[in-house]
Amino acid sequence: xxxxxxxxxxxxxxxxxxxxxxxxxPLLALQExxxxxxxxxxxxxxxxxxxxxxxxxxVGITRPVMAASEDEDLDLLVRAEPDRDGVTLSIxxxxxxxxxxxxxxxxxxxxxxxxxxxxxxxxxVVTDHALRILSVSPxxxxxxxxxxxxxxxxxxxxLVRPVEDEDGNLPLLEALAGRxxxxxxxxxxxxxxxxxxxxxxxxxxxGRFVGYTIRVRAPDGAAARKGSDxxxxxxxxxxxxxxxxxxxxxxxxxxxxxxxxxxAGYGADIAxxxxxxxxLLTALGDGASGASDPGAGTGEVLDLAELVLxxxxxxxxxxxxxxxxLDVGGEGSVQARGQPRAITQILxxxxxxxxxxxxxxxxxxxxxxxxxxxxxxxxxxxxGVAAADRVRIFERFEQGAEARGGTAGLGLAISRRLxxxxxxxxxxxxxxxxGAAFRLTLPLA
Numbered sequence: 001x002x003x004x005x006x007x008x009x010x011x012x013x014x015x016x017x018x019x020x021x022x023x024x025x026p027l028l029a030l031q032e033x034x035x036x037x038x039x040x041x042x043x044x045x046x047x048x049x050x051x052x053x054x055x056x057x058x059v060g061i062t063r064p065v066m067a068a069s070e071d072e073d074l075d076l077l078v079r080a081e082p083d084r085d086g087v088t089l090s091i092x093x094x095x096x097x098x099x100x101x102x103x104x105x106x107x108x109x110x111x112x113x114x115x116x117x118x119x120x121x122x123x124x125v126v127t128d129h130a131l132r133i134l135s136v137s138p139x140x141x142x143x144x145x146x147x148x149x150x151x152x153x154x155x156x157x158x159l160v161r162p163v164e165d166e167d168g169n170l171p172l173l174e175a176l177a178g179r180x181x182x183x184x185x186x187x188x189x190x191x192x193x194x195x196x197x198x199x200x201x202x203x204x205x206x207g208r209f210v211g212y213t214i215r216v217r218a219p220d221g222a223a224a225r226k227g228s229d230x231x232x233x234x235x236x237x238x239x240x241x242x243x244x245x246x247x248x249x250x251x252x253x254x255x256x257x258x259x260x261x262x263x264a265g266y267g268a269d270i271a272x273x274x275x276x277x278x279x280l281l282t283a284l285g286d287g288a289s290g291a292s293d294p295g296a297g298t299g300e301v302l303d304l305a306e307l308v309l310x311x312x313x314x315x316x317x318x319x320x321x322x323x324x325x326l327d328v329g330g331e332g333s334v335q336a337r338g339q340p341r342a343i344t345q346i347l348x349x350x351x352x353x354x355x356x357x358x359x360x361x362x363x364x365x366x367x368x369x370x371x372x373x374x375x376x377x378x379x380x381x382x383x384g385v386a387a388a389d390r391v392r393i394f395e396r397f398e399q400g401a402e403a404r405g406g407t408a409g410l411g412l413a414i415s416r417r418l419x420x421x422x423x424x425x426x427x428x429x430x431x432x433x434x435g436a437a438f439r440l441t442l443p444l445a
Contacts, residue, residue, distance in 0.1 A: 011091075051080055064076070128210065183200075197217055197218070315355055357436070374445075
C-alpha cells in the first residue's frame with residue numbers, strides 16, 4: 001500500500017456490532033494488515049473508537065486521526081456519520097509520512113541490538129509555506145520554555161536552529177526550494193540546546209504547497225536510554241490527558257451543536273475524571289522524586305460532606321451499571337482542614353475500590369463522623385482483605401490477593417501519602433464480617 005497513491009474520499013461501513021462490512025481498497029488493506037478482514041471487527045483502533053463515539057452520541061463527528069500501515073504513518077481526516085444500522089466512515093484526507101519512531105526498547109534485547117531498535121518519539125510542528133509556526137505540540141513548547149500561543153506565527157527558527165551537515169548542506173532549505181520532503185535535518189532545540197533531528201512532509205491543499213508537517217525527534221544514539229532515564233509518567237501522559245479533557249469539555253459545552261443532556265453530562269464526567277487521573281499521575285511523580293513535604297501546611301477549611309458527595313457522583317455511573325447503591329450517612333456536615341483536590345482524589349480511590357470489589361446489587365456505605373478528627377469510612381460487601389495483605393496493599397505497585405485487573409496498585413499508596421501530607425491518615429479498619437472498610441481522617445477545622 002505504501003507504493004500506491006491514495007485519492008480521498010475513501011469510504012467504509014461499520015455495522016451496529018462494530019464489524020467492517022464494506023470498505024474501499026486502501027482501508028480494507030489497513031484492516032487486513034491489522035489482522036482482520038472484511039466482515040470482521042474493525043481492527044484499526046483509532047477508526048473503531050471514532051465509529052463507537054459517533055454511534056454512542058448519535059451525531060456526525062469529523063476528527064483528525066493518526067493510523068499506521070506496515071511501513072507508513074498516516075494522517076487522516078475522518079467523518080463518521082451514524083444511523084440506525086451502523087456508521088459510515090468517509091476519509092476526506094489521507095496523508096502519508098515516514099513511520100514514527102518508538103520511544104521504548106523492543107523485545108527485551110540488550111547491547112547494540114537493543115540500541116539499534118530504540119527509536120525516539122516524535123513531536124509535531126505544523127508550518128505555513130514560509131516556515132512560520134501554525135501549531136506546535138504542548139510538550140515541545142514546554143521544552144523551549146514557551147506557550148503554544150507564543151510560538152504560533154513565529155518563524156520555525158524560534159523553535160529549532162538547523163545545523164549544517166558534514167558537507168555544509170541544510171536539507172530543510174533544499175527541500176523548501178523544491179517543495180519536497182526532507183529527513184534527518186540536524187538541529188538544536190531552543191532553550192536547552194539539545195541535539196535533535198527533524199523530518200518534514202509537505203502539506204498540500206488542492207495540489208498547492210501550503211507548508212510542512214514537521215516531526216522533531218531525538219537522534220537514534222541519544223534515544224538509547226535506560227528505563228530509569230525515561231521522562232516521568234505524568235509528563236508522558238500529560239498531553240494525551242489534556243486532549244481528553246479538552247474534547248470532553250467540548251462535548252459538555254455542546255460546542256459542536258445540539259446534544260442530549262445526558263450525553264453532555266457524560267462529557268462533564270469524563271473531563272472531571274481525566275483531571276483527577278492527571279492529578280494522580282502528578283502525585284505519583286512527586287512521590288517518586290520525593291518532592292512532597294509530609295506535614296507541610298494542612299490547607300483550607302472545607303466541608304468534608306460536600307467532597308464526599310462530589311466524589312460519589314464521579315463513581316455513580318460505575319456503581320449504577322452494576323446496581324450498586326452508594327449510601328451516604330452519618331453527619332450532614334463536617335468541617336475539616338485540607339486540600340480539596342487531594343481529598344477528592346483519595347475519596348475517588350477509596351469509593352472506586354469499594355465499587356470494584358462489591359458484588360452486583362451490593363451496597364457501598366459512606367459514613368461521615370466527627371470525633372477527635374473528621375472522618376469518612378468507606379465500607380463494601382466484597383471479599384475483604386487477607387491478613388497477609390493488610391500492610392502490603394499500602395505499598396506502591398502492590399495489590400491484594402483479591403485484586404482485579406485494570407489497576408496498577410498505586411491508589412492506596414498515594415492516598416495514604418496525600419492524607420499524611422495534610423496531617424491525616426488512610427487506614428484499613430479491622431471490622432467483623434465480610435467486606436473491607438477504609439477510613440480517611442483529617443484535622444478538624
